[in-house]
Amino acid sequence: MANPAAGIHRRYMPEEAIDGRGRRVRLLQITNSAVLFTSAAASVVIYAVVINPSASHAFLGFVLFLLGVSLALLAPVADQFPAAATIGVAIATSLRNYLFGGN
Numbered sequence: 674m675a676n677p678a679a680g681i682h683r684r685y686m687p688e689e690a691i692d693g694r695g696r697r698v699r700l701l702q703i704t705n706s707a708v709l710f711t712s713a714a715a716s717v718v719i720y721a722v723v724i725n726p727s728a729s730h731a732f733l734g735f736v737l738f739l740l741g742v743s744l745a746l747l748a749p750v751a752d753q754f755p756a757a758a759t760i761g762v763a764i765a766t767s768l769r770n771y772l773f774g775g776n
Contacts, residue, residue: 696752699762703748706765711741713772740768 714737721730744761751758 699758700748700751702762702765703744703751703758706761706769707741707744707748709741709769709773710737710744710765714738714741740764 714734717730717734717737721727721734744765747754747757747761751761
């Protein structure tokens with residue numbers, strides 16, 4: 674594949690995204706990622722306060738919290754802004770795979 678960006682584009686914008694099922698799957702991915710990142714932020718903040726007081730852990734928790742909240746606010750308007758929803762799904766999927774080691 675000569676252009677890696679084209680591979681990402683094909684991966685996150687399938688033909689199924691046009692019908693109702695694709696929208697539902699995208700909405701579920703955004704919502705689940707929002708809950709996951711917000712919960713992870715709470716865990717990191719609790720760890721930073723109780724076990725190992727560190728500014729870097731608190732900052733990481735704050736960033737995860739902001740990401741979770743922004744995805745939660747994107748979920749209700751995902752149909753109105755399909756490009757933003759696609760970017761949100763791509764970022765959430767990449768971060769979930771990187772931070773939590775999934776497929």
